[in-house]
Amino acid sequence: MLFWHSHPETYQQHAQNNYIRDALAPFLKHEEEQQSTEIGESPFHHVLCAATSPAVKLQDETLTYLNQGQSYEIRMLNRKLVEYTDISSKCIKSIVRVVFHDRRLQYTEHQQLEGWRWNRPGDRILDIDIPLSVGIMEPRAHPLQLNTIEFLWDPDKNASVFIQVNCISTEFTPRKHGGEKGVPFRIQIDTFSAGEHGEYTEHMLSASCQVKVFKPKGADRKLKTDREKIEKKSPQDREKYQPSYKTTVLTECSPWPEAPSVSRTSNTPSPGYHIAHTSYSFPEENCSPDQQGELHLPRHGDAILLLFAMFSSFCRLFSGFSGSDLLKMSREDFIQICGPADGIRLFNAIKGRCIQPRLTVYVSQLQNRNQLHTKAAGEDVYHALYLEDLTVLELTEKIANLYNAPSQQIRHVYRQGPTGIHVLVSDEMVQNFTEESSFIISTMKGNFMDTDWASCLSSWSYVVKIAIAHAQKNSVEG
Structure with missing residues (x-):
C-alpha cells in the first residue's frame, strides 16, 4: 500500500x-x-x-x-x-x-x-x-x-x-x-x-x-x-x-441530477447546456436575479432542468411549458400533475432556483413635470423592473405593482418619439428596449388621448406613456 x-x-x-x-x-x-x-x-x-x-x-x-x-x-x-x-x-x-x-x-x-x-x-x-x-x-x-x-x-x-x-x-x-x-x-x-x-x-x-x-x-x-x-x-x-x-x-447507481459538473472546465460551452462557475446547487431561497445561484433556462431547451434532475419521465408532460411557467406553478400544482412524491421533489428542485431576466429596466417617479428635461442622472432613486416575457402586458403589470395602481385600468402604453409624437408601444417595441434603460414617470393635470389618467415613462431620449381609465380627470405626461 x-x-x-x-x-x-x-x-x-x-x-x-x-x-x-x-x-x-x-x-x-x-x-x-x-x-x-x-x-x-x-x-x-x-x-x-x-x-x-x-x-x-x-x-x-x-x-x-x-x-x-x-x-x-x-x-x-x-x-x-x-x-x-x-x-x-x-x-x-x-x-x-x-x-x-x-x-x-x-x-x-x-x-x-x-x-x-x-x-x-x-x-x-x-x-x-x-x-x-x-x-x-x-x-x-x-x-x-x-x-x-x-x-x-x-x-x-x-x-x-x-x-x-x-x-x-x-x-x-x-x-x-x-x-x-x-x-x-x-x-x-x-x-x-x-x-x-x-x-x-x-x-x-x-x-x-x-x-x-x-x-x-x-x-x-x-x-x-x-x-x-x-x-x-x-x-x-x-x-x-x-x-x-x-x-x-x-x-x-443513477447519475446525480446536477451532473456533469460543479464548475466550467473549458471556455467552450457544452453541446446543449452548460453550468456557469457560479454555483446553483444551493442558492438562496429569495435571491435576486443578479445574485449567484441563478439558473439560465434557454427558451430552446426548457426541458433541460427536468432532464438533468432525474425527472426525464415528465419531459413530455411539460413539453408545452416554458421555464417561466414552471417557476410560476405552486406546490399543489406539481403534486396534482406528478403525484405526491415526485411533485414535491420537482417543486423543491425548481423553487430553489432563480431565473435570470431577459430584460432589466429602471424607473423613477418625477414629482414635477418641469423637471423632466432638466433632471440630471443620479439625482433620484430608481426601481428595477425584471421582464421575462417582453410584452406590453408584463411591463404594464410591473409598473402597476410598483406604484400600487390597478393594472386592469391601464389601457395603453405610449412612447414619445421625435418632435414629441406619441407612438403606441407594441410587444415588438418592448423586445427592442435597450438593456438597463433608465425611465422617468411624471404626472400632470389635464386630459390626454380621451383618457382619465395617464402615466409617463421616459429615458433621456424617449418617453413611454400609460393611460389609466376610471379615475378623476387628470393626465400624466413626460
Missing part, C-alpha cells in the same frame, strides 16, 4: 492485479455473476478504504462507519487495465458528493444544507486531502457547493483520492435529550469523459455507498460494538448477516 502511494505509475502488472483484487475482494466473492455483466458495461470501479459493518443483514445494502474529519482513501480502479489498452488516454472527470440516503431528507435537502451552513460558517461538508491523494489533477471544491468536490484522473493509471467528511449524522436529526440516531449519508461518484467540444459531459459511471459519520473515534467504537453484538449471536443467526470487509465497494 505504501508502494501504491509513492509510485502508482511504476506498478508492474502482477502488482496491479493484486492491488485491484485485494480492494475488490468482497465484490469478487459475493457478486461473481453480477460482476461479469457489469464489467461488460464499465471497467471502472471505486473502492472506499473503510470497513463495512457486520451488523447488516444479507439482503440489505452495506453500511460503512466514518470518523468526522478523518481522511479516507477512495481508489479509482480500472478493472481491465491489464487486460487491454483500448481505453483512451484522455483524462476523465469524477465528481464526489455526500448526499442524504433517506428520501424524507432528500425532499428538504436545500433547507437542511442551508441550516448546516448557517450553524457552521466557513466549514465544508466534504473536503479533499490533496497531499495524500495520488494520480489526480485539477482538484476543485466550489465555495458554495459544500458537499461536492471534483478532479481529473487518467484511466490508464489507477488513481487514489482522500476525502474528509466534516458533518456528522446526528446533525440532521431532531434534537431530543441525547441518544439520537444519526441519519445515513451516501457517498456518490459520477464519472464523465470529454465530449467533442472538450466538456466532460459523456457519462461513464455513477456509483455510491451508504455511510454514517460519527465524531472522532466514534466510528471505531461503533464498529467494535457491532462485532461484539454479532459474536454473541448463535451461528444460525450470524449466517443472516453480512461479513465485515476491510473495504467498501461502491455499487452502480
